[in-house]
Amino acid sequence: MSGEREVIDLDEHDHQLARSGDATTDRLMARRKVNVRLVAAFVVGVVLGGVGVSELRDSREDRERNTSVSLVAFPAPTSNGGSDGAGVLRMDGQLTVVNAGPAPITVRAATGQRPGFRVNGFGQSRLLRPGGAGWIDVKLNIECSVPFSIEPLPIRFSVETPDRQVREVTYPVALVGSPWHYSCND
Numbered sequence: 001m002s003g004e005r006e007v008i009d010l011d012e013h014d015h016q017l018a019r020s021g022d023a024t025t026d027r028l029m030a031r032r033k034v035n036v037r038l039v040a041a042f043v044v045g046v047v048l049g050g051v052g053v054s055e056l057r058d059s060r061e062d063r064e065r066n067t068s069v070s071l072v073a074f075p076a077p078t079s080n081g082g083s084d085g086a087g088v089l090r091m092d093g094q095l096t097v098v099n100a101g102p103a104p105i106t107v108r109a110a111t112g113q114r115p116g117f118r119v120n121g122f123g124q125s126r127l128l129r130p131g132g133a134g135w136i137d138v139k140l141n142i143e144c145s146v147p148f149s150i151e152p153l154p155i156r157f158s159v160e161t162p163d164r165q166v167r168e169v170t171y172p173v174a175l176v177g178s179p180w181h182y183s184c185n186d
Contacts, residue, residue, distance in 0.1 A: 068101050068102055068103065068161075069101050069105055069159050069161060069167055069169050070099075070100040070101040071097055071098060071099055071100055071101065071105070071107070071128075071157065071159070071169060071171055072097070072098040072100050072171065073095050073096065073097045073098070073110070073136075073155060073157070073171050073173050074095070074096050074173060074174070074178065075093065075094075075095060075096075075173065075175065075178035075179055075180045076093065076094035076095060076096045076135055076179065077093075077094070077179045078091050078092065078093040078094075078140065078179055078180060078183050087143060087144060087145050088141055088142065088143050088144075089140070089141070089142040089143075089144055089183060089184060090139070090140070090141055091139075091140050091142075091183065092137065092138070092139060092140070093119075093137075093138050093139075093140045093179075093180060094135040094136060094137055094138060095110055095119075095121070095135065095136045095138055095155070095173070096133060096134075096135055097110075097126070097128065097133065097134055097135070097136055097157070098128075098131075098132070098133045099128035099129065099130055099131065099132050099133075100131075101130060102130055103130060103161065103162050104127060104128065104129045104130060104132075104162060105127075105128055105159045105160065105161055105162075106125050106126065106127045106128075106159065106160040107125060107126045107128060107134070107136055107157055107158075107159055108125045108157075108158040108159065108160060108166065109121045109157065109158040110136050110138060110155050110156070110157050110158075111155065111156050112153045112154060112155035112156065112173070114149065114153055115143075115146055116142065116143040116145075116146025116147075116148075117140075117141070117142055117143070117146070117148075117153060117175065118140070118141040118142075119138045119139070119140055119141075119153070119155065120138060120139050121136050121137065121138050122137055122138065122139055123136070123137035124137075125160075140180060140183075142180065142183065142184055144184035148175055148176050148181050148184075149175070149176075150176050151172075152172030152173055152174045152175070153172065153173050153174075153175050154170050154171070154172050154173075155170065155171055155172075155173050156168055156169070156170050157169045157170070157171065
């Protein structure tokens, strides 16, 4: 060996001697660089994919939360009104509405009807934050000669969600024992 240095490449499986500056060494270095780049690209892809999936999941949860509507309603005390000549009590009343959902909602209208009883909302829309309560003004028509049913009255609410979509939600409101029920007994 006349002045050339020999290098043993420990990465080679057959332990061949490789010369410094040799084409084999250059290929090995190029292969290592490619492998390092591939591993780096894979790691970056995994990280970006994880972030993307997390953002997608958060976005989906936000959409579901903003479109979910859950409310509770019950009769509030009545105010002025009187009976017409046909035995129908007409008066103004209120429904107490509680937003039991995860997002703010705007209650726009409320209506319900069954034989002997009708309720129609009027007045301003009410914005209710999650867990918040508000009152909806309603007009009541009650035929006191018709017995109150023990079954709740399904009241349909028109509700606007944060995504500006108007949805219809029905909630059963108990009338027996409510201030509306006692108005016929006065």
